Amino acid sequence: MIEGSLDWLKQIGGRPDGMSVDASGMLTLTGVPVDRLTSLYGSPLFVTTEQVIRENVQRLRDAFSSRWPTGAEIFYAIKTNNCLAIRSLLSQEGVGGECFGDIEYRATCEAGVCRENIILNGSDKTESALAAAVQGNSIINIDSLDEIAVLSRLATAKRPVRVNIRLRLAPKELDTFGASFFKTGSSASESLLSAKWGFSEDAASDVILALRDDPKFDLLGYSAHVGRFTNDPAAFHVVGQELARFTTAMKARVGFWPRVIDLGGGWPRLREPESRASEVNPHDIEDYAEAMTSALRAGLHGPLPRLFLEPGRYLVGNAVVLLSTVTTTRSDVGRKWIHVDASTNLLMRIETSRSWYNLLPASRMTAPPRNVATVVGPTCIPSVLGVDRPMPDLQRGDIVAIPDAGMYAEVLASQFNGMPRPAGIMIAPDGNIDLVRRRETYEDIYRNHKIPQRFAEQSAVARKSLP
Ligand SMILES: *Cc1c(COP(=O)(O)O)cnc(C)c1O
Numbered sequence: 040m041i042e043g044s045l046d047w048l049k050q051i052g053g054r055p056d057g058m059s060v061d062a063s064g065m066l067t068l069t070g071v072p073v074d075r076l077t078s079l080y081g082s083p084l085f086v087t088t089e090q091v092i093r094e095n096v097q098r099l100r101d102a103f104s105s106r107w108p109t110g111a112e113i114f115y116a117i118k119t120n121n122c123l124a125i126r127s128l129l130s131q132e133g134v135g136g137e138c139f140g141d142i143e144y145r146a147t148c149e150a151g152v153c154r155e156n157i158i159l160n161g162s163d164k165t166e167s168a169l170a171a172a173v174q175g176n177s178i179i180n181i182d183s184l185d186e187i188a189v190l191s192r193l194a195t196a197k198r199p200v201r202v203n204i205r206l207r208l209a210p211k212e213l214d215t216f217g218a219s220f221f222k223t224g225s226s227a228s229e230s231l232l233s234a235k236w237g238f239s240e241d242a243a244s245d246v247i248l249a250l251r252d253d254p255k256f257d258l259l260g261y262s263a264h265v266g267r268f269t270n271d272p273a274a275f276h277v278v279g280q281e282l283a284r285f286t287t288a289m290k291a292r293v294g295f296w297p298r299v300i301d302l303g304g305g306w307p308r309l310r311e312p313e314s315r316a317s318e319v320n321p322h323d324i325e326d327y328a329e330a331m332t333s334a335l336r337a338g339l340h341g342p343l344p345r346l347f348l349e350p351g352r353y354l355v356g357n358a359v360v361l362l363s364t365v366t367t368t369r370s371d372v373g374r375k376w377i378h379v380d381a382s383t384n385l386l387m388r389i390e391t392s393r394s395w396y397n398l399l400p401a402s403r404m405t406a407p408p409r410n411v412a413t414v415v416g417p418t419c420i421p422s423v424l425g426v427d428r429p430m431p432d433l434q435r436g437d438i439v440a441i442p443d444a445g446m447y448a449e450v451l452a453s454q455f456n457g458m459p460r461p462a463g464i465m466i467a468p469d470g471n472i473d474l475v476r477r478r479e480t481y482e483d484i485y486r487n488h489k490i491p492q493r494f495a496e497q498s499a500v501a502r503k504s505l506p
Pocket residue numbers: 116118119137160264266267303304305306349350351352353
């Protein structure tokens with residue numbers, strides 16, 4: 040038995056992210072009670088809060104621009120959450136696009152981003168994606184020699200192709216931060232060295248020599264996405280130091296000084312499911328901005344390049360709540376289970392990366408937790424959303440809300456067990472609600488399947504009589 044009540048919102052960091060609790064104990068999002076949302080749009084349901092995304096943009100922009108005299112430009116990594124409504128909202132906020140491949144490039148364009156404000160990434164980009172980027176005068180973060188050959192062919196006399204060189208940064212000093220995030224089992228620096236991306240110092244100097252005097256290319260600078268592998272700002276400082284050291288070494292070696300440094304994404308949030316822990320991150324975006332920019336300012340002895348950022352998780356992670364509905368509760372062998380209608384196939388990083396999500400008793404936010412329960416989804420794998428979580432007594436029809444479903448959730452969601460992917464809605468600052476993705480149907484799941492005619496004929500006669 041657990042005594043007393045829990046202030047759930049305080050427990051998840053005290054930053055409401057548009058969340059509040061009404062007099063009846065119901066969680067509200069931008070003032071709208073969540074039971075109203077599920078009764079209007081069904082369950083499970085992805086709910087995006089517009090205002091949170093706008094605030095995230097502002098805060099990230101301020102954190103870097105106030106620490107970097109030549110300013111910082113933001114390019115949203117659409118892989119994090121490919122919702123076109125979110126992408127359009129970010130376009131309104133003046134956020135450029137970071138894309139991988141043809142489809143993301145097209146989606147980013149169609150959601151209102153000017154092609155010149157798009158960065159194309161990828162370890163082995165398709166010729167069609169490169170052609171689109173060349174035609175659109177987008178920025179290409181070069182990641183292989185083959186790609187340079189293709190670009191040489193695609194370049195037109197009209198203007199040079201804007202490129203950065205993606206670097207392979209793997210400073211030994213990162214090993215003090217542990218490598219538990221990486222699945223390779225070796226050290227952090229070894230993991231980064233063995234990953235497929237980027238050019239080492241020797242390889243990069245050859246690329247610089249090849250591109251610098253080629254009129255087909257406009258070499259802007261470097262791309263240096265390392266990504267989030269820890270919440271420790273000191274690790275970001277180390278990456279910044281390494282980047283400055285690399286830049287300085289290249290200046291001495293081949294005389295190149297960048298106009299742009301693209302720091303990539305990976306900027307951690309207050310709540311980071313990927314940290315695999317319930318603890319709220321004690322660091323804010325300003326700490327990461329300070330760690331990175333101070334290292335760069337101290338180490339770069341030359342004109343300061345423009346900073347590019349490619350945030351994904353930071354802009355959208357906390358802006359989406361996944362609402363689910365309790366379907367069954369059971370007690371047996373001294374344990375309790377709460378079954379909800381959302382499975383881990385909507386939060387795949389629980390299965391693939393042991394991500395840890397908060398689970399809020401959204402329809403009983405003021406009821407005291409009575410027990411610990413394991414919260415599970417309906418699919419025919421264990422589908423454990425959370426083990427031994429303190430929960431009030433919940434019944435069929437109650438709502439469980441899962442914050443931080445804005446990053447790497449919908450985009451990784453599968454239709455396993457014939458589960459249609461949920462609807463998505465967006466709530467405007469005035470409480471207005473828009474459907475931004477309709478719930479899938481049987482037809483959506485089977486749209487591209489074809490039964491060969493010979494089986495279709497057979498299945499008519501495959502009837503058996505069984506007891
Ligand atoms: C994934 C990715 C990002 C975004 O990463 P977040 O951790 O979501 O911020 C940015 N740039 C590149 C190249 C990426 O692969």
